[in-house]
Amino acid sequence: MKRNPLTILVSAVLAAIFIMLLFVFQVRQSEVALKTLFDKPNATYDKPGAYFKWPWPIEKVYKFDKRIQNFEDKFSQGYTTDNNNVITTTYIGWHISDAGLFFPKFSGSVHIAQNTLEDILRNAQNGVIGQHRLGDLVNTDPKALKFEQIEDEIKQRVQSQLEAHNYGIEVDFLGFKKIELPEAVTQSVFERMKQERQLLISKETYDGLRDATIIKAEADRQASELVANAQASAIRIKGEGEAAAAPTLKTFEQNPDLYIFLLRIDALKQSLGQRATLIFDDRTPPFDLFQSQALKTPGNP
Amino acid sequence: MERNTQKNGLVNLVVGLIIFIAALAATVYVKSFTAQVAVIFLGLSVLVALMGWFQMRLEENERLEKLELDELAHGRGDSTLFAARDSEVFPARRSREQFEKYFVPGFSVLLLVFESAAAWIMWRWAGQPLSGFVPEHSMPALSLFAIFALVLFLVGRFSVTMVRLENSRLLRGSSSFLLAGAYVCMFTAVVIAGVEFKLAWADLWGARILCLLLALIAVEQLLTLLLEIYRPRIKGKIGRPLYDGRLVGLLAQPESLFTTAAQALDYQFGFKVSETWFYQLLQKNLLLLLLVQLAVLALSTCFVFVSPGEEAVLEHFGKRLPDPLLPGAHLKLPWPWDIAYHYQTERIQSLYVGFTPTEGKESRVILWSVPHDQEENFLVGGSQQTGVEKLEGDTNSIVKTPAVGLISVSIPVQYQITNVIDWAYYNSDPTNVLSEVASEQVVRFLAGEDLNQIMSAGRFEGGNYLRDQIQAAADERHLGAKITFVGLQDIHPPTKVAKDYESVIGARQTRLASNLLAQAEAVITNDTAVALAFSTNSAAESAKVQLETSAFARAALFTNQIPAFAAAPSVYKQRIYYQAFAQSTADARKYLLLVTNTHNVLIYNLEESIRSDLLLNNLKVPTPNETKP
Numbered sequence: 045m046k047r048n049p050l051t052i053l054v055s056a057v058l059a060a061i062f063i064m065l066l067f068v069f070q071v072r073q074s075e076v077a078l079k080t081l082f083d084k085p086n087a088t089y090d091k092p093g094a095y096f097k098w099p100w101p102i103e104k105v106y107k108f109d110k111r112i113q114n115f116e117d118k119f120s121q122g123y124t125t126d127n128n129n130v131i132t133t134t135y136i137g138w139h140i141s142d143a144g145l146f147f148p149k150f151s152g153s154v155h156i157a158q159n160t161l162e163d164i165l166r167n168a169q170n171g172v173i174g175q176h177r178l179g180d181l182v183n184t185d186p187k188a189l190k191f192e193q194i195e196d197e198i199k200q201r202v203q204s205q206l207e208a209h210n211y212g213i214e215v216d217f218l219g220f221k222k223i224e225l226p227e228a229v230t231q232s233v234f235e236r237m238k239q240e241r242q243l244l245i246s247k248e249t250y251d252g253l254r255d256a257t258i259i260k261a262e263a264d265r266q267a268s269e270l271v272a273n274a275q276a277s278a279i280r281i282k283g284e285g286e287a288a289a290a291p292t293l294k295t296f297e298q299n300p301d302l303y304i305f306l307l308r309i310d311a312l313k314q315s316l317g318q319r320a321t322l323i324f325d326d327r328t329p330p331f332d333l334f335q336s337q338a339l340k341t342p343g344n345p
Numbered sequence: 346m347e348r349n350t351q352k353n354g355l356v357n358l359v360v361g362l363i364i365f366i367a368a369l370a371a372t373v374y375v376k377s378f379t380a381q382v383a384v385i386f387l388g389l390s391v392l393v394a395l396m397g398w399f400q401m402r403l404e405e406n407e408r409l410e411k412l413e414l415d416e417l418a419h420g421r422g423d424s425t426l427f428a429a430r431d432s433e434v435f436p437a438r439r440s441r442e443q444f445e446k447y448f449v450p451g452f453s454v455l456l457l458v459f460e461s462a463a464a465w466i467m468w469r470w471a472g473q474p475l476s477g478f479v480p481e482h483s484m485p486a487l488s489l490f491a492i493f494a495l496v497l498f499l500v501g502r503f504s505v506t507m508v509r510l511e512n513s514r515l516l517r518g519s520s521s522f523l524l525a526g527a528y529v530c531m532f533t534a535v536v537i538a539g540v541e542f543k544l545a546w547a548d549l550w551g552a553r554i555l556c557l558l559l560a561l562i563a564v565e566q567l568l569t570l571l572l573e574i575y576r577p578r579i580k581g582k583i584g585r586p587l588y589d590g591r592l593v594g595l596l597a598q599p600e601s602l603f604t605t606a607a608q609a610l611d612y613q614f615g616f617k618v619s620e621t622w623f624y625q626l627l628q629k630n631l632l633l634l635l636l637v638q639l640a641v642l643a644l645s646t647c648f649v650f651v652s653p654g655e656e657a658v659l660e661h662f663g664k665r666l667p668d669p670l671l672p673g674a675h676l677k678l679p680w681p682w683d684i685a686y687h688y689q690t691e692r693i694q695s696l697y698v699g700f701t702p703t704e705g706k707e708s709r710v711i712l713w714s715v716p717h718d719q720e721e722n723f724l725v726g727g728s729q730q731t732g733v734e735k736l737e738g739d740t741n742s743i744v745k746t747p748a749v750g751l752i753s754v755s756i757p758v759q760y761q762i763t764n765v766i767d768w769a770y771y772n773s774d775p776t777n778v779l780s781e782v783a784s785e786q787v788v789r790f791l792a793g794e795d796l797n798q799i800m801s802a803g804r805f806e807g808g809n810y811l812r813d814q815i816q817a818a819a820d821e822r823h824l825g826a827k828i829t830f831v832g833l834q835d836i837h838p839p840t841k842v843a844k845d846y847e848s849v850i851g852a853r854q855t856r857l858a859s860n861l862l863a864q865a866e867a868v869i870t871n872d873t874a875v876a877l878a879f880s881t882n883s884a885a886e887s888a889k890v891q892l893e894t895s896a897f898a899r900a901a902l903f904t905n906q907i908p909a910f911a912a913a914p915s916v917y918k919q920r921i922y923y924q925a926f927a928q929s930t931a932d933a934r935k936y937l938l939l940v941t942n943t944h945n946v947l948i949y950n951l952e953e954s955i956r957s958d959l960l961l962n963n964l965k966v967p968t969p970n971e972t973k974p
Contacts, residue, residue, distance in 0.1 A: 062491040065484065070681070072663040074770050092664035100485045111773040112822075116781060135781040137772070137822065182749045182792040184726035189793045217822055219785035223724050223792065225749070230722070233751055234841050241845035245852040252856030256863030263867030267874030274878030278885030285889030289896030295903055302910050303903060305918060309925040320933040330923060331937055 066099035069107075076110040078143045078152070079103055088143050106152045112137045112216050113154060117162045121226060122173035130178065131224040134169055134198065136161065137216040145212025157213060161202070165218075168201035181223060195219055350513040351405055353504055354398040357519040360500045361391045361526070364493050368530070371493075375486035378471045379536040379551035383490070383529045385463045386555065389456070389562075390522030393588050396452055397519045400586065403441040404515065410437040453570055453587035460563035464556045471552040483541045490534040497527035505598060518589035524597035529555065542684075558596075565592045646680040654691035656765045660684050669765045686769060690762045693829060696780045698787045699723065699754040700835075711835060713843035722751040722839050725791045725799065750796040751842075755835035758783045758815060760826045767825025775824050782818045783831075786811060800836055808833040 070093070071077045077089040081103050089095055090110065097103040116135040123129060138161060140146045150157040172194055173181075180190040199218040206213055225233060296303040316322075326334045365387040372380040414435070501524030508517045532551065539547030569587055607624065627634075649670065651657045657670040661683050670685065677683035701719040711717050726749065760779065762768045772778045790811055791799070799807055812831040819826050838846050910917045 059495060062488050062495070065488045065491075069484065070663045073660060073665040074773075075663070092660070092662065094662045100488070104485070109773045111771060112778070113773050114778050114781065135785065137778060178749070182724050182726050184793060184795045186793055191789045191792060219781070220788055221781055221784045222721075223788055224722070225724065225751075230751065233749065234839065236748070237750055237838065237842045238845045241842065241849050244849045245845075248849065248852035248856045252852075252859040255856070256859045259860065259863035259867045260870070263870040267870045270871070270874040270878045271881070274881040277878075278881045278888075281882065281885035281889045282892070285892035288889070288893045292896040292900035295900035298903075299907050299910065302906065302918075306903070306906070306921070309921055313925055313929040316929040316933050320930075321936070322930060322933050323936040323938060325938045330926070334937075334939055 067096060068094055069097055069105045070094050071107065074109060074111050075107045076140060076143045078106045078108070078147050080106070085144055085147060090143070106143075106147060108140050108143055108146065108152070108154070110140055110143075112139045113158070114138070115158050115162070116221050117165050117169075119222070119224070120166050120170060122170040124173060124176060124178045124181075126177040126179070128178040129226045129229060130173060130181065131222075131226060132169060132173065132220055133222045134165060134218060135221045136165055136202070136218045138213050139216060140212060141214040142210075142212040145210050147212075149211055157211075160211070161206075161213070164202050164205050165198070168198045168205070172197045172201065191220070350507070350511055350516050351398070351401045353507050353513075354394065354401045354516055354519060356500065357504055357516070357523055358391065358394040358398050360496065361387065361394045361519070361523060364497055364526070364530075365391050367489070368493055371486050371489045375482045375537065377486065377533070377537060377540070377552075378467070378548050379533050379555060380486065380490065382463075382467050382471075382552050382555035382559065383526075383533040385467065386529045386559065387526050389460065390519065390526045392452075392456065392459075393522045394519035396449070396588055397515045397586070400441075400444065400449070401515045403437070403444055406437040407435070407441050410435060449587055450570070450573070453566065456588055457563055457566040457570065460559050460566060464559035464563060467552060467559070468556040471549055471556065483537050487534050487537040487541065490530045490537065494527045494530035494534060497523050497530060501525075501527050501597065514585060514589070517594065518586055521589070521594040521597040525593050528596065529558075562590055562592055565590050643679050647677060649675045649677050649685040651675065651685075651687065654689060655687050656690045656762075657685045657687045658765060658769050660686070665766070665770070688762055688765045688768060690765055693759050693761055694776075695757050695759050696776070696783065698756040698758060698780070698783050713837040714840060714847065716840050720753040720755060720840075722753055723788060723791045725750045725752040725796045726794055751839050752791060752796055752799070753835075753837055753839050754787065754791070754833070756783075756787055756811070757830070757832045758828065759830040760819075760828050762825060763827045764825030767823045771823040771825070775826070778822060779819060779824055779826060782822060782824075783815050786814045786818055790814065796838070799833075800838075804833050804836065 069077065071089045071091070073092040075092070077095070078085055079087040079089070079095075079097055081098075082101075083104070097105055114135060114137040116133055119131050119133045121129055121131050146152070146157065150160065175197075176190065176194055179188055180194060183189045195218055199215055202218065203215050206215065224230070324331050326332060365384065368380070368384050368387050372384050501520055504516060504520035505524055507513065508520050532555070536547050536551030539551075566587075569590070573584075573587060649657060649659065651670050651672045651674075653672045655672060657675075659666045659670055659675070659677060661678065675685075677685065699721050758779075768775050790807065794803065794807065808831050811833070812828050815831060816828040819828060837843060906917075
């Protein structure tokens with residue numbers, strides 16, 4: 045059977061490529077590689093480039109990202125030294141410092157490493173928080189706030205644990221991503237915040253009432269004072285009028301009866317208004333004319 | 346020839362089985378979805394090869410049986426032997442017929458169920474968000490699948506050629522499946538290569554494509570089974586085995602499409618288009634054309650085009666070049682020797698702290714009391730302190746716990762990649778690190794701030810402070826990013842207490858209103874008092890003037906009245922009296938009682954309205970007789 049040379053060529057090229065892939069491996073700038081000979085680690089490559097290896101299963105190459113990995117742990121509830129509950133979540137940046145140590149410890153799995161690190165982190169986190177007060181985490185007084193110190197303490201604890209047991213990883217940074225209160229406490233904080241606002245509402249309402257009352261009372265006082273002063277002034281002015289008119293009294297003294305009579309006449313005039321109703325009998329002058337003989341004409345009885 | 350076919354069938358079965366087991370191991374090793382579906386496909390090919398080989402064995406037995414009987418009959422010349430029933434005389438043929446009648450359809454139905462179930466289950470599984478793909482194992486797995494593809498291709502190709510030469514219908518199914526399996530393995534290798542080059546979605550979509558292929562094969566199998574029921578049975582005409590799918594055959598031998606296409610073109614144009622030089626050239630050099638295309642594709646990887654606003658980092662055998670590539674065209678070695686990674690360095694990028702933007706559901710109005718986006722609450726300091734009595738050892742001490750509050754913040758953080766080398770090589774996920782750094786700084790900042798302060802006067806200052814802090818933290822972590830903006834525009838009490846905050850503002854306005862109302866009333870009171878005081882003074886002044894002037898006028902009048910009075914004292918007095926009486930009573934209502942008896946005094950209360958019986962109509966004037974005792 046005649047074989048197509050093109051098919052053979054393609055097959056050869058493909059075979060060459062795949063054989064090359066079996067014998068050569070590449071390490072990226074961001075990677076560190078561990079080569080094993082029959083599953084026994086025998087070389088670490090942390091410089092980028094292409095390297096030779098015997099094909100699988102003789103030699104195997106495990107490549108790891110040597111850059112800083114980061115993850116955040118689960119929300120976990122802690123208890124402060126002043127008996128407060130806080131829920132925190134922390135993020136952590138770490139990198140593989142020794143691939144030879146890292147590989148057997150975590151089967152070369154970043155995921156397993158992160159799970160392990162998460163347990164260590166949570167333990168350190170809750171331990172450190174337990175040694176601090178809530179005021180060290182939340183405080184308007186900058187001197188009392190120990191946020192950074194707490195983070196450093198957690199980081200040191202994690203790092204010392206990793207170093208003590210040669211995990212082959214190092215912690216680069218660590219920080220609180222979130223600090224919260226438990227749900228029940230959160231509701232209480234909401235309630236307290238509401239009551240704070242209620243206090244302000246009451247204060248505003250009753251302060252307003254007080255201010256309005258003060259303003260009105262002050263106005264009433266001022267008005268009364270003003271009117272009283274005006275009335276006093278009026279009396280004084282009237283007195284001045286009396287004093288000014290006093291010299292004329294000597295004139296009336298010439299005939300007091302006549303003057304008194306005239307005063308009575310004036311009083312009569314002033315006291316009779318339009319709505320006055322007068323009842324007279326026929327003896328009252330000038331109505332006595334009705335019974336006077338003067339009205340009787342001659343011839344009439 | 347027949348024996349060769351059977352041997353090929355056995356080779357197909359053995360190779361298929363070995364490759365299936367090896368692929369299964371490789372799949373467990375790399376945990377790829379696509380590889381899992383590929384293994385199912387390889388499993389199908391093993392089943393089909395087994396069935397084909399078994400059927401070949403039966404046919405071979407039948408052929409041998411027939412030869413044996415022919416020789417016997419020819420040697421003895423006795424026909425009585427052939428008078429017996431077929432089932433007794435030809436047990437092998439009977440077995441083959443029974444096998445084709447019952448077992449092959451049953452097997453085809455099972456194959457259909459298996460294909461359908463596999464397509465359905467794998468499609469559902471591939472839809473799960475988490476992939477268990479082990480990137481560290483991708484290169485060995487890629488090599489293995491490529492080798493599987495090569496082996497299957499060589500064996501399958503040989504087998505297909507044998508089928509064409511010997512016209513073996515039972516070998517066709519396993520050969521097609523083997524060749525199709527080669528393409529499936531190659532496809533899997535390409536998918537794994539895609540994942541190796543950071544195309545994480547490739548595995549999922551690769552698996553889905555293979556699931557669709559499985560589903561199509563199942564549909565074709567179903568149609569074949571249905572059509573088999575109505576297929577006319579012509580004696581002596583041997584049908585195609587039910588498990589030998591046409592779709593798999595087409596997939597394995599796409600060149601058969603040329604035959605079909607050539608026939609269609611010949612029919613359409615009315616002459617032998619398939620015999621033209623162009624068609625012949627195309628048919629002969631198709632593989633070459635594909636290779637040229639591959640070469641062009643490989644050549645295209647020798648150029649890297651960096652778009653405006655981008656920078657690229659070039660890695661040569663994994664080692665990065667010291668300087669990033671700036672916008673423009675650059676030459677490089679072909680993939681996989683040189684690989685370029687592109688980054689958007691000019692673009693302002695955003696991340697959000699404290700909320701998750703709800704795309705497409707943005708409200709035109711953002712209010713404290715109406716939930717918008719998905720906001721989180723942050724702990725914030727309070728100026729008050731709550732006293733908590735606490736025993737510390739043997740001493741009683743009062744520990745003051747600061748009052749904490751909660752606040753909702755929506756803080757956009759905008760940034761720009763300024764150092765692409767730092768951005769790419771210090772952190773595996775720099776965007777996530779920046780997001781976490783920003784969150785930490787926001788938490789830390791709010792924890793030390795007073796709720797009311799940060800919501801009002803401290804907002805601008807807070808934004809600038811946060812930007813500086815996030816920048817410092819990002820520099821410390823070698824992120825290579827510049828923080829261009831941190832906004833505190835949406836910072837407010839949590840929605841649950843927002844109404845109470847608004848109520849305080851309402852109460853403050855009410856207070857101002859009542860204050861203003863009181864002031865208005867005070868103005869009225871004061872002005873009225875001023876007016877009253879003025880009028881009182883004015884009245885007094887006028888009374889004074891009146892008193893003075895009238896006193897002097899009256900004195901002057903009186904001086905003149907004295908001589909008149911002296912002249913006629915009684916007349917003058919009477920005149921004055923009557924003049925005054927007439928003048929003053931002119932407008933008054935008057936009742937005159939003309940009675941003689943004046944001892945009866947009638948007293949009327951005339952302050953109010955006049956009683957009707959006092960009116961003139963009803964008032965009876967007493968007569969003198971009546972008044973007499």
